[in-house]
Amino acid sequence: MLPDPIIVMPDFVARFEGWDLRGMTAEDETRMRDHLVRYSVIVIADQHISDDDQIAFAERFGPPESYAKAPSFYKAGGPPRLLDISNVDAEKNILDPADKRRLIDLGNRLWHSDSSFNPVPAHHSMLYAIEISSKGGETQFCDLRAAYDALPDDWKAEIDGLVAEHWAMHARVTLMGVTDWSPAELEMLKPDAWHPLVRTLPDSGRKTLFLSAHASRIIGMPVPEARILLHELTDFAAQPERIYTHHWRERDLVIWDNRCAMHRLKRYDVAREKRILRRATTVDVAYVPLERPDEIDAAA
Ligand code: OGA
Ligand code: MN
Numbered sequence: 001m002l003p004d005p006i007i008v009m010p011d012f013v014a015r016f017e018g019w020d021l022r023g024m025t026a027e028d029e030t031r032m033r034d035h036l037v038r039y040s041v042i043v044i045a046d047q048h049i050s051d052d053d054q055i056a057f058a059e060r061f062g063p064p065e066s067y068a069k070a071p072s073f074y075k076a077g078g079p080p081r082l083l084d085i086s087n088v089d090a091e092k093n094i095l096d097p098a099d100k101r102r103l104i105d106l107g108n109r110l111w112h113s114d115s116s117f118n119p120v121p122a123h124h125s126m127l128y129a130i131e132i133s134s135k136g137g138e139t140q141f142c143d144l145r146a147a148y149d150a151l152p153d154d155w156k157a158e159i160d161g162l163v164a165e166h167w168a169m170h171a172r173v174t175l176m177g178v179t180d181w182s183p184a185e186l187e188m189l190k191p192d193a194w195h196p197l198v199r200t201l202p203d204s205g206r207k208t209l210f211l212s213a214h215a216s217r218i219i220g221m222p223v224p225e226a227r228i229l230l231h232e233l234t235d236f237a238a239q240p241e242r243i244y245t246h247h248w249r250e251r252d253l254v255i256w257d258n259r260c261a262m263h264r265l266k267r268y269d270v271a272r273e274k275r276i277l278r279r280a281t282t283v284d285v286a287y288v289p290l291e292r293p294d295e296i297d298a299a300a
Pocket of ligand 2: 108263
């Protein structure tokens with residue numbers, strides 16, 4: 001039976017020990033569902049699971065993401081419903097420093113919310129550690145519900161009703177300067193996601209900030225002003241009191257709710273140490289995507 005969680009940070013991070021997710025009962029599932037509404041990050045320690053176990057567990061909580069905007073090389077190492085989050089190739093050799101996938105993956109070190117560049121973004125990401133680095137390589141999570149609650153009232157009023165464009169190429173091209181893309185990639189990755197900066201979550205009723213490194217501009221606002229606002233909000237959100245740092249142990253499964261937390265990878269010796277994880281992701285089925293805003297065409 002699912003034990004009571006160890007509370008790591010109240011209403012933000014919970015941890016389970018001594019439980020095998022492969023034996024999840026219907027009752028465990030109901031309790032886990034409640035925990036997933038209350039907590040933004042859930043650590044389940046010491047899981048001896050296969051790729052299929054990880055996929056089956058994730059699919060109990062929501063439909064899988066298709067990873068349509070993940071370049072195909074991401075999927076090379078695993079079955080299609082898991083993302084390969086590693087710095088190695090299919091033969092487990094560390095990627096060359098100039099390898100494009102390695103360069104793109106550096107973007108995981110920016111605060112982000114997974115797949116916010118999709119019209120229907122990710123709900124839960126479930127990351128399983130197969131091999132970790134001996135030093136660094138922690139994952140940090142920032143509490144976006146607490147951040148919203150802590151915002152001064154005038155700032156809340158200023159951002160109420162604003163809509164941001166999230167674009168799969170913003171971090172990759174604008175922030176990191178990866179420039180070699182085929183016309184087909186550019187076409188497939190063009191912006192098609194517009195999300196409110198503030199959301200009220202249907203399950204908990206709490207408000208949250210929708211921030212991500214993929215947010216490229218705000219509709220109806222000059223781009224520099226929008227970028228500074230997004231930068232300042234991210235800075236405000238990611239204050240130490242709202243951050244949980246996960247120090248990985250092999251066989252940890254860490255689940256986060258992308259609606260309620262941003263995350264980022266901390267530096268490690270990516271050229272010398274292997275770090276191999278696999279991610280299952282569910283889509284946010286309750287999310288109603290916004291239409292393409294009229295202002296975009298008016299400004300073009
Ligand atoms: C991810 C991600 C960070 C990490 O899997 O979505 O951003 O620590 N990972 O590997
Ligand atoms: Mn991520």
